Amino acid sequence: MLNWKLENNFDFNGRTIKWDTKGDGAPIVVVHGTPWSSLNLQHLINGLADQYKVFYFDLLGYGQSDKSDGDVSLGIQNEVLTKLIQYWQLDKPIVIGHDFGGTTVLRTHLLNKVEYKKLIVIDPVAISPWGSPFFNHVNKHEAAFSGMPDYIHEAVVETYIKTAAFKALDQTTIEGILEPWKGAYGKPAFYRQIAQADARFTDEIQDKYSSICTPTLILWGEEDTWIPLDKGKKLHKLIPKSEMQIIPNSGHLVIEEEPLKLVEKIKKFIGKS
Structure with missing residues (x-):
């Protein structure tokens, strides 16, 4: 583990x-997605912390953060991020988001009017x-899934997370992803966050992408089967002057x-004037 x-x-x-934070320098905030946690951003955090001060956290309902019954939807995560950036007293930080973290940073910018460098x-x-x-x-049958025996639940989650990767994941990484979703506290939290997912949280910002003036980089795993590359290309067209980089041999x-x-690619993009 x-x-x-x-x-x-x-x-x-x-x-x-x-x-938590790591490193010193200009601030970068990184935000994970589902069903991940900040653990899965550790490679980015370590790779950026030699030049920047990286701020990272677990979304509400994920990882080591509170996973009790309550709102953990995308509708609350941008409020969490807004409050954290205020708490950290960051003025126009560089912000990175993966998966639902990407949704969260977009919503925070477009709905909460938080500016990014x-x-x-x-x-x-x-x-x-x-x-x-x-x-x-x-999403439609939360109760049936949350009532499964633990060993079946863990097998289901492990099988599910493996489909997110193009390459085989090592067992240590798999266990790290699984750990927060185990037990009487973690198992219902896993199904809760899926049950609360709703396309309306992207629908309410999708027509606002054209208003983004912040320099934007879109990175995409070429073999992504969860969110196909075509979605990334469409997003690239919707955000004016955005850059897109496709990462081969990855999902x-x-x-x-x-x-x-x-x-x-992130460091090269940040270094541009």
């Missing part, structure tokens, strides 16, 4: 958000319709499969 512990607490309406999204959930067949099935979990390539 990977040793990954977030040391700091932030109170969001009585619920604890776990967060630069914006990087990695295989974001941004264009409707979205959701795999499994995801949509769980939706490109943050685990090709982190060095991501770091290289």
Whole structure:
């Protein structure tokens, strides 16, 4: 099991958000997606922390943050990110989001009017319709899934997360992803966050992408089967002057499969005037 512990607490309406920082320099905020946690951003965090101060956290309902019954939808995550950026006293940070994290950073910018110096999204959930067949099935039948025996639940989640990667994941990574979703606290939290997913959270910002003036980089795993590359190309067309880089031999979990390539492209983009 990977040793990954977030040391700091932030109170969001009585619920604890776990967060941490690494490195020194200009601030970068990184935001994970589903069903991941900040653990899966560790390669990006380590790769960027040699030049920047990286702020990272677990979304509400994920990882080490509060996973009690309550709102963990995309409709709340941008409020969490907005409050954290205010709490950290960051003025126009560089922001990176993967998957639902990409949705969150887009919503935070477009709905909460939080300004970024630069914006990087990695295989974001941004264009409707979205959701795999499994995801949509769980969305409709949360109670049936959350009532499964633990060993079946863990097998289902492991099988599901493997489909996000083009390359085989090592067992340590798989266990790190599974750990927050185990037990009486984690199992219902896994199905809760899927049940609360709704395309209306992207529908309400999709027509606003053309208003984004922040320099934006779109990174996409070429073999992504969760959110096909065509969605990324459409997003690229919708965001004026955005750049798009396609990462070969990687799927939706490109943050685990090709982190060095991501770091290289991110640093090059940030370094542009």
